[in-house]
Amino acid sequence: MNSISHAKRLAAIALCWFALHVQGAWAFCVSNDTEFAAAAALAELVPTSIELEQGTYHIDGTAFDGGSHAIRSFQGLSLLGGYTANCASRQIDPANTIVTRSGSSATFSADPVGDLTIEGIAFRGAGSGVYVLWGANPSDNIPDSVNTVIRRNIFAGGGNAADQGLILIWLPPQESQTLSARLVENLVHGNGDGSSSVCDAFSIHGAISLRTYTGASASFTLNNNTVVNNNAGCGVDVTPTANLVAYNNIFYGNTGPDLFTDTQVTALLVDNVIGSHIYGFPVVQIGTLTGDPKLNGTFHPIESPPSPVINSGDNDAPGGLPANDLDGSPRVVGSTVDRGVYESNVDDAFILSVTNTNDSGAGSLREAITSANSNGGFNIIEFAIGSGCGPHVITLNSALPTIKASVLINGYTQTGSAENDLDVGFDAVFCIVLDGGTHSVNNGFTVPASAANGVALTVEGIAFSGFTNAAINLQGGGGHVIEGVRIGGSTSGGALDPVGFGVDVGSGVSGVTIGGSDNHSRNVIGDATHNGILVEGSGGGLGPAHDNQIINNLIGLGWNTNTGHFTNLGITLDALLIHGRNNTISGNQFGFGVTATGLFTTDAHDNTVSGNYFGVSSLGDDIGNTEGVHIGQDAHDNALNGNTIARNGFGIIIGSGQHNLISANIMHDNGCGIELGSDCVTPNDNDSTPPAGDPANRLQNFPVLTGAVGGHTKGVVSGTLTSTPGDYRIELFVSHACDASGYGEGETYLGHTTITLPNLTVNGQTTVSFSKSVQSFYLQIPGEVITATATAQAAGVANDTSEFSACFPYTDDTIFANGYEQTLF
Secondary structure, three states, X not given: OOOOOHHHHHHHHHHHHHHHHHHOOEEEEEOOHHHHHHHHHHOOOOOEEEEEEOEEEEOOOOOOEOOOOOOOEEOOEEEEEEEOHHHOOEOOOHHHEEEEOOOOOOOEEEEEOOOEEEEOOEEEOOOOOEEEEEOOOOOOOOOOEEEXXXXXXXXXXXXXXXXXXXXXXXXXXXXXXXXXXXEEOOEEEOOOXXXXXXXXXXXXXXXXXXXXXXXXXXXXXXXXXXXXXXXXXXXXXXXXXXXXXXXXXXXXXXXXXXXXXXXXXXXXXXXXXXXXEEEOOOOEEEOOEOOOOOEOOOOOEOOOOOOOOOOOOOOOOOOOOOOEOOOOOEOOOOOOOOOOOOOOOOOOOEEEEEOOOOXXXXXXXHHHHHHHHHHOOEEEEEEOOOOOOOOEEEEOOOOOOOOOOEEEEEHHHOOOOEOOOOOOOOOOEOOEEEEOOOOOOOEEEEEOOOOOOOOOEEEEOOEEXXXXXEEEEEOOOOOOEEOOOEEOOEEOOEEOOOEOEXXXXXXXXXXXXXXXXXXXXXXXXXXXXXXXXXXXXXXXHOOOOEOOEEEOOEEXXXXXXXXXXXXXXXXXXXXXXEOOEOOEEEOOEEOOOOOOOEEEOOOOEOOEEEOOEEOEOOOOOEOOOOEEEEEOOOOEOOEEEOOEEEOOOEEEEEOOOOOOEEEOOEEEOOOOOEEEOOOOOOOOOOOOOOOOOOOHHHHOOOXXXXXXXXXXXXXXXXEEEEEOOEEEEEEEEEEOOOOOOOEOOEOEEEEEEEEEEOOOOEOOEEEEEEEEEEEOHHHHOOOOEEEEEEEEOOOOOOOOEOOOOEOEEOEEOOEEEOOEEEOOO
């Protein structure tokens, strides 16, 4: 029994039920071991964020104690270090928040039922460090897609033979479930005593071990980690059936190979230090160094003579670079990021200073850009205007010079400015405003189509006002980074005039990152008379813009720091208009008066849209649009998964185009959920004879539900699907109400089942029945209804997703016998 009594558990359930409906999770500010144990116990019941004040905490006897307890299940967990007293503020430095053990065998262990975040903590001498196993308990209701972030931590073992730094094991009940894990700026050292030299597909002996089983899919992204001087068998081992992407890491000086990958692991390795390796499958390597990284006793790069890791990384890391290194210093000093967790002070760039707001002449922004173009190489433009914030408005009389050499334009260098540090919202302070004058200047910053591929523009800490075409116009070059900027709204009390486009990514341009995973990277983009962001197609024969990232931005909305709510920064047309391919759109919030939030047109294919909010904010603010997402003009093979789409006139519209996957999205209170074609509800027909042209997802038939019955939280849903032969994924949802049409949406995802329609056909089709056990707290609420979608998986029709089925009421048939709850299913 945990430290919370049974009675207190029941009270906690009731309290957290309220909290879940208001905020989506429960947060605890923890200052001592007793509170740590109580918060850990509560996390077994509901999604919980445990915020640790700076200090030392012991896992002994808590729900995290893997030495004396079975691995416990946690209902979604964030473990965050670095908070000051009463969690009033936060300083992320793992040296100030330590999790350790008192006993000799305790291990920090967890079985998360859902997403996991661990940030800002030093795990010292805690058995096998951190041991995370999804699917350890058969009753776990693991979502189909799980996201994990492990960022800015230290894993340092106590010298026992079994000591390892970090073990992640993905063992879901179903092969179709996927894990996406990001490990960023973690220092892993001193684990193990050297008694084990085994590193293979069958043994877990890496300082970092990343494992998948049952044929399930997992993707591991490792950026700027340092894994050195471990004696645990090998540095990092990844096995099997996983995708590994590693940028800017140092894997060196470990017992056995510094990096081991199994025969089924595919890997992309960019600008890493890898002392030794064993690769079971051919990998793609770019810029790998194998020699001594020359780190000092605290694992910082030696500056004189300079370590080879200094200014030799890749700034275009997936998900963007963090704002700071592990000890809180600026992350990029010089032309490119250093490899590993720490950044040196060595600056190899030309540094130019803007000292006034003049349109031209010495000390002007125009002069700085002209000098950067002349210098070539990499340049940094900093601001030192006057002695305070201002804001200082640079009003242009004519267009600035186009960018012809790589340059970082950093408005946050101006005194008084500040980056955003809110997990939700935006509190950045802008002291530099770039103004298009009397709306006579087309663009703020422009990279011309003639710029070489290696020319990269990075912009941060600038507010933009009044440009007739685009605040930032990226027509050439590549690898651009736009982070921490404001387009629309006001700054320091001054209103910003609307622009035409916020950011324009031109045809053929790739490697652009707009926003980023860290809070400081978030942009505010609104008040545009055209689109907030435009990703262009194949104009001029250059091919569509491709392989760009749009991450964690506020698009069409701003933030009021006084009220703690979102504000309207409406965009006249589409907040995000994509004509390109292979672009990633994740973690953004879209809203307020937008005609169509995502519109995929000609050339738009193989784009991924996940984890975004359309029409409702992450805090529940109603920011509904006319349309949530609109896919049209023959767009194909796009994926929409794990988004929240609510309170729009239409949730998702696919006007034309096939193989557009719609999976596990949270959808409710839209005028219509999923629309294929032009009718809110398109009746089932013969899928073997779709209409001429390019009909939306071939008008895939939806399931017909025939039953939904069970107990308070568990039941069985049954139905049929009529379609062409092949495999189909049936996704099930529970909602509080139907749409006006009597058809449904998907307020809470219940899981899926896969069925096969055999080749016994009538007029090209066949019908198969299905049933699926489901489990959810929401089933016990009176009036809940069940809905379903079908997604084809056979060749030629793969990822064609249907509209939602008609609603079917859930029946709670609970009876009581001898004082015990029973159900009749």
